[in-house]
Amino acid sequence: DAGVIQSPRHEVTEMGQEVTLRCKPISGHDYLFWYRQTMMRGLELLIYFNNNVPIDDSGMPEDRFSAKMPNASFSTLKIQPSEPRDSAVYFCASSFGAASYGYTFGSGTRLTVV
C-alpha cells in the first residue's frame, strides 16, 4: 500500500488566495483526519470524517476553512481567503475502525502564505 498520500508537498501562496490541500487515504480505512502543526500550537485536530461524513469539525479555526470528502478515496481542505497566520504543516491521517488501531499519517503539506 502506498500509504496516505497528500498533495502538494509544499505550497506557497499570496495572502487572499484560495488554497486547496488534497488527501488520499489508505484504501479500506473508514476514518480520515485533518491536523495542523505549528511551532506555537503543536498538533491540532481540525476535522475528522467517518465513512465520508464529517463527524467533528470543532477544530476548524474559522469559516475560511472548509473540508470535504466526496468519496472514500479523496478529501480536500480548503482555505479561502488564506492569511499569513495559516502558514503551517497540514497533515492528513486515516484509520480503520476504532482509534485503538492507530492512525497512519501522510507526509504533510507545508503551506506558506506570504
Place this chain on the structure above:
Amino acid sequence: AQSVTQLGSHVSVSEGALVLLRCNYSSSVPPYLFWYVQYPNQGLQLLLKYTTGATLVKGINGFEAEFKKSETSFHLTKPSAHMSDAAEYFCAVSHSGGYNKLIFGAGTRLAVHP
C-alpha cells in the same frame, strides 16, 4: 476533557545511554495511549500503543512504554540510544468523546550526541 502532558520539550542523551521520555495523561474513561515519532520533514509514525491487557508494551526500534494507571503515566523508554533515534516524539490519548479522536501532547525533541 482528556489531555496529555509531555514533560520536557527537549531531551538530550549520549549515544548508548537510556532514553526516557515522560508522558502523563488525564482521562475520565479508560484511555487508549500512543507514542508517535516524527522525523524531520516527515509525517508521524506509530511507535507503540496501549489499549488493554499487558501494561508493558513494546514497539518498533527497541522502544517500550509502561501504562501506570495509578500514576496516570505512559513513559517511553529505550535502553540504549542510537543516533538514528533523534526525532520528535508525541504522546497521544484517545478522546473521551469518542475513541476515534486522538489528542496529542506538545512533543519532545530528542537529541542524541556521540
